[in-house]
Amino acid sequence: MPEGILCNKKTVDEKSQLDALLADKSGKQYYEEMNHLEVDSDALWAAIQKTCKSRIRTWLEICAHCGMCADSCFYYLANHKDPKQVPSYKIQSTLGELIRRKGKVDNAFMQMCMDTAYSKCSCCTRCGLYCPFGIDMGIMFGYLRGLLFSQGFVPWEMKIGTGMHRIFRAQMDITTEDWVETCEWMAEEYEEDWPGLTIPIDVQDADIIYTVNAREPKHYPEDLAEAAILFHVAGENWTVPSEGWEETSLAMFAGDWAACKMQVESVYAAMDRLKPKRMVVTECGHAYRATVIEGPYWAGLPSGQTPIESIHYVEWVAEALRTGKLKIDPAKKIKEPVTYQDSCNYIRNGGLADVAREIMGYIAEDFREMTPCREHNFCCGGGGGLNGIGRYRPERNIGLKVKRDQILATGAKLVVAPCHNCWDAIRDLEEVYKVGIRWSFLKPLLLNMIIVPDHLKPTEE
Amino acid sequence: MYDFVSGPLAWLSFIIFFVGIIYRIIWYVRGLDWQMDRVAYRPHRKYGIKGAARSIFYWLLPFGTRSWRYYPSFTIMVFVFHFGLLFSPLFLPAHNIMLEQAVGFGLPTISESAADVLTILVILAAVFIIMRRIALPEVRILTKPYDFLVLAIAVAPFITGFLAYHQVGNYRVMLTAHILCGEIMLVAIPFTKLSHFVLFFMSRAQLGMDYGIKRGGMKNAKGMTW
Ligand code: HEM
Numbered sequence: 082m083p084e085g086i087l088c089n090k091k092t093v094d095e096k097s098q099l100d101a102l103l104a105d106k107s108g109k110q111y112y113e114e115m116n117h118l119e120v121d122s123d124a125l126w127a128a129i130q131k132t133c134k135s136r137i138r139t140w141l142e143i144c145a146h147c148g149m150c151a152d153s154c155f156y157y158l159a160n161h162k163d164p165k166q167v168p169s170y171k172i173q174s175t176l177g178e179l180i181r182r183k184g185k186v187d188n189a190f191m192q193m194c195m196d197t198a199y200s201k202c203s204c205c206t207r208c209g210l211y212c213p214f215g216i217d218m219g220i221m222f223g224y225l226r227g228l229l230f231s232q233g234f235v236p237w238e239m240k241i242g243t244g245m246h247r248i249f250r251a252q253m254d255i256t257t258e259d260w261v262e263t264c265e266w267m268a269e270e271y272e273e274d275w276p277g278l279t280i281p282i283d284v285q286d287a288d289i290i291y292t293v294n295a296r297e298p299k300h301y302p303e304d305l306a307e308a309a310i311l312f313h314v315a316g317e318n319w320t321v322p323s324e325g326w327e328e329t330s331l332a333m334f335a336g337d338w339a340a341c342k343m344q345v346e347s348v349y350a351a352m353d354r355l356k357p358k359r360m361v362v363t364e365c366g367h368a369y370r371a372t373v374i375e376g377p378y379w380a381g382l383p384s385g386q387t388p389i390e391s392i393h394y395v396e397w398v399a400e401a402l403r404t405g406k407l408k409i410d411p412a413k414k415i416k417e418p419v420t421y422q423d424s425c426n427y428i429r430n431g432g433l434a435d436v437a438r439e440i441m442g443y444i445a446e447d448f449r450e451m452t453p454c455r456e457h458n459f460c461c462g463g464g465g466g467l468n469g470i471g472r473y474r475p476e477r478n479i480g481l482k483v484k485r486d487q488i489l490a491t492g493a494k495l496v497v498a499p500c501h502n503c504w505d506a507i508r509d510l511e512e513v514y515k516v517g518i519r520w521s522f523l524k525p526l527l528l529n530m531i532i533v534p535d536h537l538k539p540t541e542e
Numbered sequence: 543m544y545d546f547v548s549g550p551l552a553w554l555s556f557i558i559f560f561v562g563i564i565y566r567i568i569w570y571v572r573g574l575d576w577q578m579d580r581v582a583y584r585p586h587r588k589y590g591i592k593g594a595a596r597s598i599f600y601w602l603l604p605f606g607t608r609s610w611r612y613y614p615s616f617t618i619m620v621f622v623f624h625f626g627l628l629f630s631p632l633f634l635p636a637h638n639i640m641l642e643q644a645v646g647f648g649l650p651t652i653s654e655s656a657a658d659v660l661t662i663l664v665i666l667a668a669v670f671i672i673m674r675r676i677a678l679p680e681v682r683i684l685t686k687p688y689d690f691l692v693l694a695i696a697v698a699p700f701i702t703g704f705l706a707y708h709q710v711g712n713y714r715v716m717l718t719a720h721i722l723c724g725e726i727m728l729v730a731i732p733f734t735k736l737s738h739f740v741l742f743f744m745s746r747a748q749l750g751m752d753y754g755i756k757r758g759g760m761k762n763a764k765g766m767t768w
């Protein structure tokens with residue numbers, strides 16, 4: 082049996098396929114079918130020849146086998162320095178071997194590659210900073226995931242995620258109506274406390290188009306309200322698009338490049354349609370990475386940039402504080418020791434380390450850096466889609482130890498984590514290891530600290 | 543035999559070496575693909591050049607990067623090894639005499655004793671690198687016979703050159719062996735991982751451009767802290 086009913090090389094473009102996958106609890110049948118999935122070696126080798134160019138081939142060839150990347154990887158550290166977790170070993174034994182064998186590999190090999198690419202690498206790209214030749218295993222594992230996806234070797238949740246993007250242009254089953262209703266509902270819900278609060282939908286020529294992570298409308302709609310309140314207080318002329326509001330990309334984690342393109346193009350289309358001045362992306366790391374940093378390349382924009390200027394939420398916050406659009410009540414600054422989780426996706430891979438420090442300067446009295454920090458920070462342990470994959474839960478939980486120890490060493494009990502994956506990972510970290518820490522996005526913290534101008538307060542007060 | 547090895551074969555190996563590394567550079571640059579690598583090399587050349595220059599510069603500096611500082615003893619060994627590897631053959635009096643005879647000019651030279659010291663340092667550093675390879679589990683798992691072979695190819699000219707210079711054994715045989723080893727190394731550079739001789743610069747430049755153009759370089763004026 083070369084192809085399974087659920088586990089196969091086909092992409093998920095129909096609602097019926099998606100429902101069938103979702104009905105298969107924790108992917109039992111899916112993974113069983115994967116054991117019989119045939120590898121199309123010719124197609125695999127053809128894809129490698131077409132897409133694996135001098136950059137990756139050189140990386141694989143000139144690796145000095147020196148091991149300087151070993152200690153850079155949090156998985157290596159968390160697993161008692163298991164040599165099998167050395168980044169170079171992980172990539173050479175998977176992608177390297179796949180190329181040496183010219184794609185002539187069997188099912189077991191492909192499953193080993195999948196297990197390695199997901200449960201032993203979060204694509205945090207830290208190792209690339211420690212290799213003298215600039216060999217970036219995170220990039221190569223991302224590439225390997227793409228090859229695995231094309232052959233159907235992808236974790237169940239990721240396959241579902243790609244289907245969601247293909248069908249709903251969001252990582253979850255949220256329709257345009259659901260989204261618009263959530264916006265309206267949140268505006269109504271908070272209007273009493275914030276007279277004049279709206280969530281403007283599809284307004285032309287706004288200064289800011291705000292886009293989110295689908296989890297916000299689905300699971301944390303208050304986040305949307307908080308964003309609205311902060312824009313309201315700052316006096317921004319902003320809008321959300323009714324379509325093209327989703328920034329995240331499980332397709333990026335899964336290596337489904339065609340779905341990546343569809344997803345970001347929906348956002349770029351909203352830019353074209355509404356002609357805002359710039360885009361602000363919610364507090365999410367991989368979403369920003371996907372839509373702002375990588376997206377233009379998937380969409381084939383030669384400038385490598387989004388059609389309009391795009392900034393991460395932390396950039397907007399820093400700017401609002403700097404320009405006085407948002408003012409912090411000095412009495413309400415965070416007094417207790419507090420640390421900041423540098424997200425790989427917008428700090429290491431987005432250059433926003435200073436911006437984060439600027440914000441902490443405004444809101445915290447006792448800010449403690451983690452060691453290492455900034456561009457050199459360790460992954461929280463939940464990157465690359467890891468938080469959402471049941472099959473690799475145990476490995477993910479072991480990986481969290483590095484972040485746990487980094488946080489504990491600061492002495493802070495509060496972690497500011499303006500990234501959904503980091504936020505989740507730190508929540509899970511507390512759940513697993515019970516070290517007594519709290520974690521937060523910026524929005525709720527800011528809401529408690531800002532000075533609200535009198536004319537924005539409810540009148541009956 | 544000596545005449546052949548020091549004459550036509552030497553020319554041949556130099557030709558293979560130069561053509562080989564030039565080919566590798568061209569192959570590398572032509573294989574860069576803005577959309578596949580996801581780096582807009584052309585439209586942002588200025589950011590790219592800055593990123594590439596920083597990426598190469600800091601990594602050529604001993605202790606210039608976090609990674610070099612993280613492994614101090616290995617870093618010293620790698621720099622000693624590479625310094626000797628590069629400078630002793632280039633500025634060796636004996637080599638430059640031969641060079642002058644062949645092409646009519648030579649490079650400035652270091653003294654014979656300085657050459658001796660460099661040669662010994664290269665050999666010692668190589669011994670250290672071999673021991674480290676065997677001793678550390680994280681390096682051992684990456685090591686294959688190929689790594690020892692490449693290291694042997696790189697160090698053999700130093701051992702044989704040293705022995706020839708100090709007239710250990712039959713001078714004529716030793717010198718012939720030395721030249722042969724030197725030629726093997728030159729020829730091996732384009733075809734093995736020794737190609738990092740040039741590809742180091744290419745690969746570092748690429749990642750530097752990647753960070754300089756796409757991954758934060760335009761937002762962070764200071765550039766990547768390597
Ligand atoms: C075409 C290739 C080469 C030729 C014709 C050549 C020739 C020579 C000659 C004539 C000597 C002097 C021996 C003496 O003084 O009696 C020498 C020494 C030496 N050569 Fe070469 N060589 C070649 C390639 C290389 C290469 C590629 C390396 C290293 C990468 C190298 C490293 C050395 C060293 C280290 C010494 C001895 C220095 C000392 O201890 O003083 N040679 N070579």
Ligand code: HEM
Nearest residue numbers: 145146147213620624627671689692693696735738739742
């Ligand atoms: C200019 C930048 C260069 C850098 C940063 C660099 C870096 C390195 C590193 C990190 C190693 C690993 C040591 C080990 O094996 O454990 C190495 C090995 C080596 N390099 Fe370089 N290298 C450079 C240039 C060169 C050049 C120009 C040559 C020679 C012609 C060279 C020849 C070698 C050799 C022979 C080894 C040891 C064999 C091996 O293990 O691969 N390198 N280099």
Ligand code: SF4
Nearest residue numbers: 144145147148150212
């Ligand atoms: S640090 Fe770079 S060259 Fe050394 S083993 Fe790791 S990937 Fe290879």
Ligand code: SF4
Nearest residue numbers: 154202203206208219
């Ligand atoms: S990208 Fe991150 S997780 Fe993956 S091998 Fe490198 S350091 Fe480890």
Ligand code: SF4
Nearest residue numbers: 424425460461464502
């Ligand atoms: S989850 Fe956070 S820390 Fe981990 S890879 Fe993503 S951005 Fe980085």
